[in-house]
Amino acid sequence: MSLADDTEERHPTLALDDTVHQRVRLGILAIAREAESVEFAFLKQELGLTDGNLSRHLKVLEDSGLVAVHKGYAGRRPRTWVVLTPAGAQALDRELRALRALVHRLESAGPPPT
């Protein structure tokens, strides 16, 4: 970027990370942030997902170190819990900052929302 660009703000969407921003994964991270751990079945219901779809997105988040997935039992029933990692919390905070900047930019520059 040249010096002449210093007064130009980088577009807020450039601060978004696809791993976090993707709709389903953003939902998973947002819900996981609200509790110490969330059950697979709860995420599935809250976000209207199939087992396969939720598993696929959890794998992306787990591989990126943004959530940890624990398997265990509640009585005799197998359960899967999802926990936001510190890296996941930071990534979600970055996403939030970028979203706030985007919303702010759209509200100040564009026509008012209908």
Place this chain on the structure above:
Amino acid sequence: MSLADDTEERHPTLALDDTVHQRVRLGILAIAREAESVEFAFLKQELGLTDGNLSRHLKVLEDSGLVAVHKGYAGRRPRTWVVLTPAGAQALDRELRALRALVHRLESAGPPPT
């Protein structure tokens, strides 16, 4: 959804539409909203995209009726302009409302952003 769920808010990410929410397309729509029309080359520069990547996302938006793409000349130079359609403006407003709801939920329920 059962009556018992009436007091539960639907998670805000369920109101997001992948066509609009995807990071690059959200950037295109946001920039297109700020002017009557934007040049392909400007979008490319602002969003740090290749020709191919921008074209691919524009096609998705055009196929969904969210932008119109016009080709013409500025002097002898071929130019491509992108215009937000009324449907695109509405879709972006819906996205904005969902993002505000998500930001609000995360700010009120979760730990404060660092």
